[in-house]
Amino acid sequence: MTDRTADVVIIGGAVMGSSVACHLALRDDFKGRIIVVEADPAYEICASARSAASIRQQFSTAINIEISLYGVRFLREIGETLAVNGDRPDIGLKEGGYLFLARPDKAHVLEENHALQKSLGADIALFDTDGLKSRFPWLTVSDLRAGCHGLTGEGWFDGYGLMQAFRKKARSLGVDYDAARAQVAQQANSGWRVSLSTGGTVTTPVVVNCAGASGGPDLCVQAGLNVPVVPRKRCVFTFDCREKLERFPLLIDPSGTYVRPEGTGYICGSAPPSDRDPDSTDLDVDHDLFEEHIWPVLAARVPAFETIRPGAAWAGTYDMNLFDHNAFVGGINGLDGFHLALGFSGHGLQQSPAVGRGLAELITTGSYQTLDLTPLSFERLAANAPIVEKNVV
Numbered sequence: 270m271t272d273r274t275a276d277v278v279i280i281g282g283a284v285m286g287s288s289v290a291c292h293l294a295l296r297d298d299f300k301g302r303i304i305v306v307e308a309d310p311a312y313e314i315c316a317s318a319r320s321a322a323s324i325r326q327q328f329s330t331a332i333n334i335e336i337s338l339y340g341v342r343f344l345r346e347i348g349e350t351l352a353v354n355g356d357r358p359d360i361g362l363k364e365g366g367y368l369f370l371a372r373p374d375k376a377h378v379l380e381e382n383h384a385l386q387k388s389l390g391a392d393i394a395l396f397d398t399d400g401l402k403s404r405f406p407w408l409t410v411s412d413l414r415a416g417c418h419g420l421t422g423e424g425w426f427d428g429y430g431l432m433q434a435f436r437k438k439a440r441s442l443g444v445d446y447d448a449a450r451a452q453v454a455q456q457a458n459s460g461w462r463v464s465l466s467t468g469g470t471v472t473t474p475v476v477v478n479c480a481g482a483s484g485g486p487d488l489c490v491q492a493g494l495n496v497p498v499v500p501r502k503r504c505v506f507t508f509d510c511r512e513k514l515e516r517f518p519l520l521i522d523p524s525g526t527y528v529r530p531e532g533t534g535y536i537c538g539s540a541p542p543s544d545r546d547p548d549s550t551d552l553d554v555d556h557d558l559f560e561e562h563i564w565p566v567l568a569a570r571v572p573a574f575e576t577i578r579p580g581a582a583w584a585g586t587y588d589m590n591l592f593d594h595n596a597f598v599g600g601i602n603g604l605d606g607f608h609l610a611l612g613f614s615g616h617g618l619q620q621s622p623a624v625g626r627g628l629a630e631l632i633t634t635g636s637y638q639t640l641d642l643t644p645l646s647f648e649r650l651a652a653n654a655p656i657v658e659k660n661v662v
């Protein structure tokens with residue numbers, strides 16, 4: 270049993286915790302001791318290892334667009350930024366673009382989003398149905414009015430590789446990773462006491478809660494905070510298709526069902542109907558969702574998918590923010606030193622570079638220096654000022 274001190278303790282060492290640790294350790298003006306506490310060092314159940322690992326600028330809110338614009342720049346340069354002793358991480362970024370489709374009743378929303386995305390510098394093109402058909406001849410467009418395709422800056426990558434690249438770089442810069450489950454308690458005088466399941470404690474002025482769906486809300490309760498973040502199961506299904514479909518993007522059907530290439534095949538998924546979406550307690554795959562909901566949608570949208578060969582499937586958990594489907598990021602009024610990076614609601618992998626950088630700035634200098642993440646602060650809950658993101662996948 271040891272009682273240690275640290276300048277920053279990060280709880281949860283998957284993609285977000287490792288990004289925060291890495292960005293802190295990379296700073297010349299931060300010389301403190303960083304400990305990351307991770308309950309599952311094999312990373313078997315965390316969302317970061319079970320994600321669809323895709324990045325887009327096709328959001329409806331400026332903050333999410335700007336976060337992902339930085340995210341893709343970071344992913345493009347990751348080989349340089351996160352190299353360790355000349356060993357350059359390769360996350361296989363493929364900029365195949367998202368393709369959001371809209372029927373006539375929602376075409377105006379797509380157009381409004383497109384105008385905002387373009388104004389912020391995203392490389393997104395808007396097509397009418399003729400344009401869609403000539404660009405994607407395998408697509409059924411008869412019920413559509415428009416579609417938006419990311420020409421560059423959107424696509425998919427190796428999400429597990431991103432997490433490991435942050436982790437490896439952080440460790441190379443002196444960050445300690447402890448394999449333990451953590452609990453937090455605010456100390457009477459000041460600071461935080463982090464108790465480890467392996468025994469021992471760490472006393473620190475700064476805690477960052479990056480514990481995701483499996484631990485984040487509990488840590489908040491221990492700190493005296495109730496967050497409207499719940500675990501929601503999301504399943505990913507793989508399949509092969511014999512026909513070769515050129516320039517296949519990450520396609521988002523108007524129903525919300527998505528599909529994208531992965532290796533020589535495809536992965537797809539969809540949020541379950543709301544009456545089949547309880548807080549999740551296991552990682553069992555809901556195969557009926559594929560049979561009853563996803564495949565019929567895909568076969569109607571892409572006729573070549575009428576004959577497919579289903580493959581493996583897996584389930585993961587979103588840390589779903591029921592308030593507005595966006596993360597809580599930053600410090601908390603009245604809980605000095607306690608920070609959140611929680612509630613990413615299905616877009617945390619792509620947000621990990623910007624959120625890691627932002628929290629490192631906040632912890633070191635007291636404010637955001639590059640991209641202002643204040644819109645994601647927890648205070649918006651008390652102010653009842655949700656950031657309404659229309660494009661949640």
Ligand SMILES: Cc1cc2nc3c(=O)[nH]c(=O)nc-3n(C[C@H](O)[C@H](O)[C@H](O)COP(=O)(O)OP(=O)(O)OC[C@H]3O[C@@H](n4cnc5c(N)ncnc54)[C@H](O)[C@@H]3O)c2cc1C
Binds near residue numbers: 282450614617
């Ligand atoms: C099926 C699926 C598809 C997705 N697709 C995308 C996508 O295409 N693009 C995208 O950007 N995002 C996507 N996401 C979301 C993304 O994966 C998550 O937002 C992101 O990985 C969250 O990272 P995190 O580090 O915050 O949480 P997690 O990855 O869940 O990690 C939290 C870690 O904290 C640890 N922990 C918990 N409690 C404690 C404790 N008390 N003490 C110590 N350790 C603790 C856990 O063991 C875990 O390793 C998807 C998620 C799922 C499930």
